[in-house]
Amino acid sequence: MRNLNNELEDFLEHLRVERGLSHNTITAYKHDIHCFVLFLNKKSFKVNWDKIKHDYISKYLFQIMKDGLSDSTRARRLASLKTFFSFLLEANIINIDPTEDIKSPRNISKLPEVMSEDDINKLFDFVFSNKTKEGYRDFAMLELLYATGMRVSELVDLKLNDIDLNSQRIRCMGKGSKERILPIHENSKIVLDNYIHKYRPEFTKLRNEKNLFLNRLGKKLSRQGFWFILKTYAVKLNLKNKLYPHVFRHSFATHLLHGGASLRHVQVLLGHASITTTQIYTHLTDDHLRDEFHRAHPRSS
Template identity: 45%
Template sequence: MRAELDAFLHYLRVEKGLSANTINSYRRDLERFFSSLNKQQCVSLEDVNREHILAFLLELRKEHKADATVNRHLSAIRTFFRFLLHDGKCAHDPSAHIETPKLEKKLPQVLSVSEVERLLKAPSTTTPFGQRDQAMLEVLYATGIRVSELISLRLDDVHLQMGFIKCMGKGSKERIIPLGQMAIDALSQYINNGRKKLDKTRRQKVLFLNHHGRPLTRQGFWKIIKKYAAKAGIKKEITPHTLRHSFATHLLENGADLRAVQEMLGHADISTTQIYIHVTKVRLKDVYSRAHPRA
């Protein structure tokens, strides 16, 4: 099974152009599936049948895994067997007629405009780290990019005079996203002042650096945004994607075109972007309920 898994991961990386994080997720999920097959004494992929897969999914449910996690494992199995079928390495797809559990759609947590304002003002710009943190938060809210895209930005991806950034998203697809003036000002201060003090070697190409002068990690950013949310007195549960969700919702609330928001977010399918329309409807209903005298 190891040889087939390696060939599949190579296909995802070279032909599909998926990110390292996505490929690692496929690898972990399939290795867990292979472990279950071993327990079931199934040692050949040709022998895998529908019952083996269902037993594995039941195993996940007994561990109280969320429906989304079960679906993700099933999706990995399906993609893997379709690859094997297409490559002539197996004669049938045992996952073909397994029903995917329906997920309850959860609306993303969104900050109000006043909460965003408090969050963006929380860093103290008297230090290099404060200048970096403010620039990161401003860029996230100005562009809606993912945290993984934010920490991967390079200096030459930033075009302050033209007012945009270049961003490499999922599937190695590049997109250009405009910057607002507040983000431009924060980036300019960080690049011209704070970053020079963090980049001790003067050879680092990545934009946002940690105290060692190396690229910031997702975990590092996670700690940063949690710290400023607490400082700003925000009680809502904050995630690294909160500013991305807020960016999309606030644009749509103010009349932005859905297709334009889809392009800026880097969504391949507009149905992914449409969840933010539901968020705006819920927020409008809440405002109406609180404000209308006959509500």
Template identity: 40%
Template sequence: MDMLIDQFIHYLAVEKGLAANTLESYQRDMIAFTTFLREQGIERIEDSTRTLIVAYLLSLQEKGRATATLSRNMASIRAFYQFLVRDKLLDHDPSLHLETPKIEKRLPKVLSVEEVERLLDSPDLSQPSGLRDKAMLELLYATGIRVSELVQLHVGDVNLEMGFLKCMGKGSKERIIPLGSMAIHVVRQYMQTGRQKLLKQSEERALFLNHLGKQITRQGFWKIIKRYARLANVRAEITPHTLRHSFATHLLENGADLRSVQEMLGHADISTTQIYTHVTRTRIKDVYAKTHPRA
């Protein structure tokens, strides 16, 4: 089964062109599933059954896993079996017609404009790391890119003269996103001063560097934004996607059209972007309730 997982991941990487993070997710899901099969005495994938797949999902549910986790595992298992049948490594697909657990769509946490400003004003610009942190936060809010896309940016991906950046999103799809004047100013300041002080090897191309002069990690950024949220007294729950959600919501609140926001976020399906219209409607209701004299 381990060899089949390796072949499956290779197929996803080479033929589907999936991103490294997505490949890791598939691999993690399949290792967990095949470990469960072995615990049930199943050593060959052809001996797995529909009943065992359901039992595995139920075991995840009993462990308190979220519906989204169950849904992702089901998608991974289904893709795995489809690959095996397609390559004639298996003659039937036991996951066929199994229902995927329905995910309850939760509205994303969004900061107010005032909270965003307090967060962005928190870094100490007298320090190279402060300049870097300010540039990262400004860039996230200015473009709505994912944290994984932010940390993978290279120096050549940002064109400050023309005012745009290019990033590689999910499925290795490249997109071009405009930059605002504040983001341009802060990123230029970081590149001219902060990055030079953090740089250890001249050939390093990563835009955002840690104290070792290497590309900063998603985990590193996660610690950074949590620290600044505390400094800025932002009480809302902060996640790595908070500024991305706030970017989209604030654009729509100020009249941006849904298609443009979809393009900038890199959503393949506009239905994914539409969740932000629910957020704006909720916020409009709150404003109405607080301000209308007869509400």
């Protein structure tokens, strides 16, 4: 049976590998969540993530305000809890996010970082210029991440039989073992077809190796392995502050909304349990809509 530490460690690993956060930032998240757990323990509440309700969060925020913590510290503590419970919700560990309707002491929320289309094209062009088996593998992985919005953990877990090139669909196992079928466009189909039939066999001759993306030893590529590959490209292209695994997921969602996709459509593609998780991307498109308005309106100076 899994315990509380399992969920917390999974969350911290998600922050490190999927979101590419620094050691200090992850330590801060861990500290903030431990402070909340200590508060619950003092209240003789047996901590069980799916039993935590809205009022426990409110009482905790009230207590740390009484303790004299600043608005900024309380806002950070709440932001950490919101991120953690959002992770638990997506993983089907909880059914309701107890932090959903709780407002921050400071009305400031950090929006997901998104790569511009120019930066994505710059990265893709650079990776594609690496005419090796590793280069073609990397290009296929990045193409698939941006084309589908899947998580890196989902990407490295793909098996050969999850790919249906004829119907241009991919079967993806998300958090909580939730399956979803993702469409891919023609370019992605061509890139995947090329990798699977021409370059993947150079990694291994074993027919019983079912994993789609392999390392140099012919074994399954790990999340850590993917992160190392991405960091290498980030350094070479001077994109160190822009390039981390989850940025492709953020960019996929934002660019789809820019292109006119519905919020519900994007929610299904991302595999979000709640549409409120997806709504964060609408804030990113607000600036785009304002810029387009000022560019296009005849009375805009």
